[in-house]
Amino acid sequence: MSEIPLSARARAITDSITLAITARAQTMKAQGVDVVSLAAGEPDFASPDAVREAGIKAIRDGQTRYTAATGMPDVRAAGASWLSRVFGLNYAAGDVIVTAGAKPALMLGLMAICGDGDRVLLPAPFWPSYVDIVKLALGVPVIVPAVPEQDFVHAGAQIVRAARDAKAKGIVLNYPNNPSGAVPTRAQVEELVAAALEAGLWIVSDEIYARLIYDGREHFSPARCSGAAERVLVVNGGTKSHSMTGWRIGFLAGPRHVVDAAGRIQSQAIGNACTISQRAVLAVCNESDDAELRARLRAFDERRRWVVQAVNQIPGLTLATPHGAFYALIDARPVCRRLGYDDVELAERLLSDAKVALIPGGPFAIPGFIRLSYAASMKELEEGVRRIAAFLS
Numbered sequence: 001m002s003e004i005p006l007s008a009r010a011r012a013i014t015d016s017i018t019l020a021i022t023a024r025a026q027t028m029k030a031q032g033v034d035v036v037s038l039a040a041g042e043p044d045f046a047s048p049d050a051v052r053e054a055g056i057k058a059i060r061d062g063q064t065r066y067t068a069a070t071g072m073p074d075v076r077a078a079g080a081s082w083l084s085r086v087f088g089l090n091y092a093a094g095d096v097i098v099t100a101g102a103k104p105a106l107m108l109g110l111m112a113i114c115g116d117g118d119r120v121l122l123p124a125p126f127w128p129s130y131v132d133i134v135k136l137a138l139g140v141p142v143i144v145p146a147v148p149e150q151d152f153v154h155a156g157a158q159i160v161r162a163a164r165d166a167k168a169k170g171i172v173l174n175y176p177n178n179p180s181g182a183v184p185t186r187a188q189v190e191e192l193v194a195a196a197l198e199a200g201l202w203i204v205s206d207e208i209y210a211r212l213i214y215d216g217r218e219h220f221s222p223a224r225c226s227g228a229a230e231r232v233l234v235v236n237g238g239t240k241s242h243s244m245t246g247w248r249i250g251f252l253a254g255p256r257h258v259v260d261a262a263g264r265i266q267s268q269a270i271g272n273a274c275t276i277s278q279r280a281v282l283a284v285c286n287e288s289d290d291a292e293l294r295a296r297l298r299a300f301d302e303r304r305r306w307v308v309q310a311v312n313q314i315p316g317l318t319l320a321t322p323h324g325a326f327y328a329l330i331d332a333r334p335v336c337r338r339l340g341y342d343d344v345e346l347a348e349r350l351l352s353d354a355k356v357a358l359i360p361g362g363p364f365a366i367p368g369f370i371r372l373s374y375a376a377s378m379k380e381l382e383e384g385v386r387r388i389a390a391f392l393s
């Protein structure tokens with residue numbers, strides 16, 4: 001029987017590179033190969049006790065039924081208060097919906113505001129899934145080239161120019177940034193937002209790393225900028241700060257008519273975010289003592305500092321200090337030139353020969369760089385960096 005082709009949309013979607021490399025490293029490990037994986041974007045801590053207990057209690061209490069598609073009313077209200085208390089945002093419960101993670105929040109938000117070939121700017125470097133999520137929303141991703149010489153933060157004029165050239169309708173901002181760790185100052189965020197507003201763009205602000213910031217820097221949400229509230233969709237949650245990767249829970253906040261539309265899409269596409277996880281995320285929203293979070297941050301910070309000095313000692317590699325998230329974006333361009341590899345081949349060889357898994361920069365639209373995740377133990381980091389140095393020498 002002749003094969004009926006898949007949809008154009010299905011054919012346009014690629015596998016997540018991070019998940020693919022992590023899976024390959026896991027397969028090698030299962031085969032008995034001693035691989036150090038510094039690839040995954042997943043904290044190596046367990047979910048906090050309060051989160052786990054809340055989930056267990058929900059099951060015991062029989063909270064296992066459907067909820068409203070937009071989320072349980074008290075969870076929406078708690079999400080709104082959390083966004084206000086922790087991030088200085090001004091949302092009512094009705095402006096926030098509960099989603100099955102940040103990824104679906106991005107998907108629903110983008111589906112609500114773009115389609116039919118609308119162009120969406122992606123300032124590089126960016127999380128590779130944005131390309132596929134924009135395509136799934138029937139938009140067209142437009143890459144704004146990376147600016148490593150500006151510490152990875154674009155100037156307003158660069159955004160205005162890119163928006164005009166592409167006739168763009170939206171932009172996805174992600175600070176703290178995966179993969180660069182960039183955390184712009186308040187003035188830089190205001191400049192970016194003013195540029196996006198001047199160009200008439202929707203702004204989708206992925207703030208999933210907003211609580212993982214070092215060096216006394218602060219997160220300033222684009223939604224706090226003057227005149228931005230009607231144009232910004234905020235994506236946030238406890239995925240990274242509270243090690244909730246497997247719970248699949250997050251929030252989308254923004255103008256009421258947009259989140260209502262996103263809720264309708266969720267009602268048909270997903271139903272509702274997992275009821276148990278909704279109860280569990282309340283422990284993040286209502287957390288009154290952030291001592292445990294600060295302890296996790298200290299651990300990440302110690303690893304970050306160690307990685308920065310260790311990587312910068314390897315000839316041919318340079319690492320500008322990341323100020324947020326848990327990634328180190330290493331400039332390997334001199335090494336690539338010397339070895340005659342591109343970043344994808346370099347990552348391949350590091351995995352097959354040195355047995356250390358890293359992600360090439362190409363899919364993040366920053367070729368010649370490689371991403372190391374320091375959401376790993378000091379022991380793994382030391383061994384991983386030792387292997388990289390030995391391979392390159």
Ligand SMILES: Cc1ncc(COP(=O)(O)O)c(C=O)c1O
Pocket residue numbers: 041100101102103104127174178206208237239245249250
């Ligand atoms: C920038 C960014 N946004 C969103 C996500 C996904 O978050 P979630 O697991 O809540 O869907 C990730 C995960 O790696 C990420 O790096």
